[in-house]
Amino acid sequence: xxxxxxxxxxxxxxxxxxxxxxxxxxxxxxxxxxxxxxxxxxxxxxxxxxxxxxxxxxxxxxxxxxxxxxxxxxxxxxxxxxxxxxxxxxxxxxxxxxxxxxxxxxxxxxxxxxxxxxxxxxxxxxxxxxxxxxxxxxxxxxxxxxxxxxxxxxxxxxxxxxxxxxxxxxxxxxxxxxxxxxxxxxxxxxxxxxxxxxxxxxxxxxxxxxxxxxxxxxxxxxxxxxxxxxxxxxxxxxxxxxxxxxxxxxxxxxxxxxxxxxxxxxxxxxxxxxxxxxxxxxxxxxxxxxxxxxxxxxxxxxxxxxxxxxxxxxxxxxxxxxxxxxxxxxxxxxxxxxxxxxxxxxxxxxxxxxxxxxxxxxxxxxxxxxxxxxxxxxxxxxxxxxxxxxxxxxxxxxxxxxxxxxxxxxxxxxxxxxxxxx
Ligand code: UD1
Numbered sequence: 001x002x003x004x005x006x007x008x009x010x011x012x013x014x015x016x017x018x019x020x021x022x023x024x025x026x027x028x029x030x031x032x033x034x035x036x037x038x039x040x041x042x043x044x045x046x047x048x049x050x051x052x053x054x055x056x057x058x059x060x061x062x063x064x065x066x067x068x069x070x071x072x073x074x075x076x077x078x079x080x081x082x083x084x085x086x087x088x089x090x091x092x093x094x095x096x097x098x099x100x101x102x103x104x105x106x107x108x109x110x111x112x113x114x115x116x117x118x119x120x121x122x123x124x125x126x127x128x129x130x131x132x133x134x135x136x137x138x139x140x141x142x143x144x145x146x147x148x149x150x151x152x153x154x155x156x157x158x159x160x161x162x163x164x165x166x167x168x169x170x171x172x173x174x175x176x177x178x179x180x181x182x183x184x185x186x187x188x189x190x191x192x193x194x195x196x197x198x199x200x201x202x203x204x205x206x207x208x209x210x211x212x213x214x215x216x217x218x219x220x221x222x223x224x225x226x227x228x229x230x231x232x233x234x235x236x237x238x239x240x241x242x243x244x245x246x247x248x249x250x251x252x253x254x255x256x257x258x259x260x261x262x263x264x265x266x267x268x269x270x271x272x273x274x275x276x277x278x279x280x281x282x283x284x285x286x287x288x289x290x291x292x293x294x295x296x297x298x299x300x301x302x303x304x305x306x307x308x309x310x311x312x313x314x315x316x317x318x319x320x321x322x323x324x325x326x327x328x329x330x331x332x333x334x335x336x337x338x339x340x341x342x343x344x345x346x347x348x349x350x351x352x353x354x355x356x357x358x359x360x361x362x363x364x365x366x367x368x369x370x371x372x373x374x375x376x377x378x379x380x381x382x383x384x385x386x387x388x389x390x391x392x393x394x395x396x397x398x399x400x401x402x403x404x405x406x407x408x409x410x411x412x413x414x415x416x417x418x419x420x421x422x
Contacts (some may be wrong), residue, residue, distance in 0.1 A: 005422035007392040007406060009383030010415035011365060014288075015251035017412045018262055019242055021258045022048040022403040024235040027194035029097035030171045031201045032056040032075065033104035036065065037178060040227035041078040045119065055094035059087055074229075078123070078403040079108070095400065097146060099168065102130065103175030106139055106150045114148045122331040122372050129166050133173035136138040136160040138186050150176075157182030157221055165190050165192070165301040168413060170217070171198060175372045181222035189217045193262050193300040196232045204228040236262045238308040238402060239284070243267075243378045245409065247288035248385045256283045265305045269313070271293055273320060277287040294359055296324030299330050299410050303305060311337050311378035317357045318346035319385055326355040335376035340368040341382045365390040366422055373401040379407065384414055387393040391421070 023046035033056065035042050047053050049071040057069050060077060063084035068076040085105050092115040096383040105112035116127070127143060131150075134141035138156035142149055157291040160173050170190040177184035189195065191213055199212030205225035211217045239258040246253035247270055260267070260279035267277045267284070272295050276287040294317065307330040318326040318341055328334045335355050337388040338348045343366040347358040365388030370376030376398035383390030390399075395418070398405060404414045 003422055004393060005395050005418060007380070007395055007398075008417050008419065009365070009380065009392070011384050011386035011388065011390065013249060013413050013415055014023040015246050015249045015409065015412040015414060016189045017254050017257055018254045018307050019408050020256050020411055021234040021239050021242070022136060023232045024048070024194055024197065025050060025052060025237070026167075026192070027197040028053055028233045029056060029095065030100055030194055031230070032200045033097075033100040034059065034175055034198060034201055035077040036060065036063070036079045037175065037202070037225055038077070038079055038081055038227060040080075041190045041344045043078070044131045045076045045231040046227065047075055048348035050403050051400045054099065055091060058095070059091045059098060062088060062091060063105075065114070065303070076093035077105065079144070082108070084113040085109055087115065089115045093267045094107055096125070097125065099130065099242070100171055100175060100383065102134070102150055103172035106152065106155070106176045106373055107179050110152045110153065110155070112149065116143065116146045116148065117198070119307060122334050124332060129162050129164070129169035133160045133162070133169050133186070134176055137173065137177050137180055138178065139157040155221070157184040157219070158227045160184060160186045162186070162188040163353065165186070167192050167195065167206055168196055171216045173220060173375050174198060174202070174209065174217065177219045177221065177252065178202050178209065179223070182221055184219040184221070186217040186219070187215070189215050190301060191215060193233060193236055201228070202232050208348055234258050237308045240266045241312050242408070243270065243277070243284060243286045243400070244309070244312045244316050245381055245384055247292070248319070249272070250288045250290070251412070252285070252287045252289070254285045258282060260284050263285070265303060266309055269305065292316070292320040294320045294324040294327045294341070294357070299328040301330070307331055307334060309372050309386070310334060312353060312381045313372040314338060314357060315341055315378040315381040317343050318348065318360060318382065320359040324357040325384070326357065326365045328353050328355075337378040340371075340379060344382055344386050345369065346358040346382070347413045349391060362387055364388055366393040367393070370397045373397045377402065384409070404413055
């Protein structure tokens with residue numbers, strides 16, 4: 001019987017050199033469903049070669065769209081023959097963002113049935129705001145027997161007030177509203193870079209979306225959307241992961257093709273730790289030599305410190321001098337990576353939604369299990385810092401969201417590989 005795939009990392013090598021960031025995962029998974037709203041073929045460029053993108057390509061095909069896609073190359077979608085309104089259970093389970101098909105299909109054909117999605121187990125992930133948003137713009141929407149259903153004979157648009165800032169529900173309402181008969185205003189909208197990118201993609205097809213990047217987004221419905229060619233923005237979280245990896249290994253890395261302003265919250269924290277960070281137009285240089293100080297971080301919605309970087313960052317903090325405090329305010333199960341890193345010698349206590357990390361001077365390689373995508377990234381960071389060999393299992397989480405991560409790290413001098421465990 002074949003063994004289980006694992007990643008092997010021999011820690012201790014400072015990362016050095018230059019690396020290119022891939023296209024953004026979170027923007028890709030919103031823009032691909034959005035292509036269904038188009039009335040002509042459209043082309044999406046700069047997509048990362050990751051499992052979430054492959055799953056969405058399968059979903060578009062399942063719905064009847066004609067899709068040309070070679071991983072790593074542009075995606076061409078001709079949605080004109082897409083008659084389907086139902087995503088299969090199997091495909092919906094492959095990624096969290098399959099629920100964007102709810103908004104995209106409602107906007108396209110007035111009906112959508114999407115099984116409650118899979119994705120990372122990082123805490124309770126309710127969908128009440130998505131459903132409330134659909135209702136506010138004139139749809140019937142409910143969750144029944146684990147299936148999200150929405151339908152409308154005429155989407156009127158309307159005012160949507162979110163109870164909390166939610167990326168997913170903001171995206172879903174934007175998708176449903178672009179071709180509504182009237183105007184939609186989303187209050188308390190998410191401001192993440194991928195919300196702006198989605199708005200830019202929709203506007204490049206002739207949509208009328210204003211205010212993305214602020215907390216009020218105004219969408220005037222249009223009758224039809226024309227074809228476009230659009231390149232998604234670089235991945236904010238991959239950029240951050242590489243910055244943290246450079247700092248963690250006391251390395252000197254230039255990360256190219258990124259948007260430095262998207263990284264301001266992380267950059268500020270790395271500077272506070274004593275890491276040197278320099279921004280250029282579309283590159284960031286991180287130099288991590290020297291001692292690193294403990295810090296306090298609290299996850300917040302954009303432009304605050306992103307929850308998706310909390311996990312890799314808290315791995316780095318396990319070796320910072322002093323006691324760091326990490327408060328997770330967005331998801332309630334986002335410290336499971338720290339239980340794994342404890343096996344390597346980290347000193348961590350978790351009290352409710354706060355992790356108290358006493359920095360140690362050594363971590364030791366150990367067998368570890370990734371429990372979600374960014375937890376996987378955190379384990380890689382810990383492995384890069386540790387003495388000896390770290391084995392990481394459940395790599396499918398990492399492959400969902402990081403394009404060829406070990407090739408990128410290897411090109412910077414990391415000793416990292418994959419094999420099948422005995
Ligand atoms: C998105 C990102 C994910 C990131 C997260 C927070 C994508 C594909 N994923 O996830 O990487 O970690 O934003 O930045 O872009 N909530 C409700 N009811 C709802 C919706 C959300 O209570 O209907 C709560 C959630 O439980 C959570 C908070 O709102 O506590 C934020 O969630 P949300 O922003 O919606 O996260 P996702 O869109 O799932």
